[in-house]
Amino acid sequence: MALFDLPIDELRAYGGASGAPEDFDAFWGKTLREAREHDLAVRFEPVDTGLSTVRVLDVTFAGFGGHPVRGWLRLPAGATEPLPLVVEFIGYGGGRGLAHENLLWASTGRAHFVMDTRGQGSAWGGGGATTDPVGAAPAYPGFMTRGVDAPENYYYRRVFTDAVRAVEAARSHPLADAARTAVIGESQGGGTALAVGGLVPDLVAVAPDVPFLCDFPRAVTVTDRHPYREIGLFLKTHRGRAADVLRTLSYFDGVHFAARGRAPALFSAALEDQTCPPSTVFAAFNAWAHEDKAIEVYEFNDHEGGGPFQEERKLRWLRSYA
DSSP states (O other), X not given: OOOOSOOHHHHTTOOOSOOOOXXXXXXXXXXXXXXXXXXOOOEEEEOOOOOSSEEEXXXXXXXXXXXXXXXXXXXXXXXXXXXXXXXXXOOTTOXXXXXXXXXXXXXXXXXXXXXXXXXXXXXXXXXXXXXOOOOOSSOOSSSTTTTTTOGGGOHHHHHHHHHHHHHHHHHTSTTEEEEEEEEEEEXXXXXXXXXXXXXXXXXXXXXXXXXXXXXXXXXXXXXXXXXXXXXXXXXXXXXXXXXXXXXXXXXXXXXXXXXXXXXXXXXXXXXXXXXXXXXHHHHHHXXXXXXXXXXXXXXXXXXXXXXXXXXXXXXXXXXXXX
């Protein structure tokens, strides 16, 4: 697929098509207060992996509604002092995987926490281990329209709350330096990192790659690729509900979280990306509130984005912050 979205000069000025609800901050403040009424109940259990350079802990903590959420905490073997902490969120359909996977960040001498995404983990990778016990009104198959009848019921309200609690859980470990916490993620994980970047005020860095869940009004009309297409197919059946659906989605739009970002950020976008169109990524990047921000652009890539090249870029970039 050749370039299909806006020219690069227009991307760098594009502001997005979604307005933030007036009660956006009140909604999320109430959501997080309710979540914190539940004890974090974090547990760290050692895992016998056979690895010699990385120690892995199986983590359980209380997320949205007090529901148990799983994760892995990976630490450099032999670490005795608090380490910079990288919290990572996973792409759509994936789970935390197996204990011995994803060793890059622990290999840099950092603590690395990977959050399982509730209800996901059965589409690719090594699987997930976190259920989503909440039911929903009729929805199109997938996660994009679960609970879309109201912001209070929407699936990503639970996921983003889990993610904030994941940062709190990871920071509670004695080998994690809470004052040097960065969040990262690709695609859905990048969208979740944006949400956390807007909800957690004291992060040192945020790195969303080809982030999903941004600029919903444009995304659902400029691409017909899944997962955004789930929303269009829902509306194809539920005629006349577009305004109500877009209102719900506005509470979860990465552009609005970006406008509240208070840490340095490194984004990436791919100009042939039909899964997360570059205009939706640039809408979030352009809205990012912290002045220390940069975006890597991969002109001839689809949703794979920069892949290992972007990993290399993040490794160098993060040295300045954590």
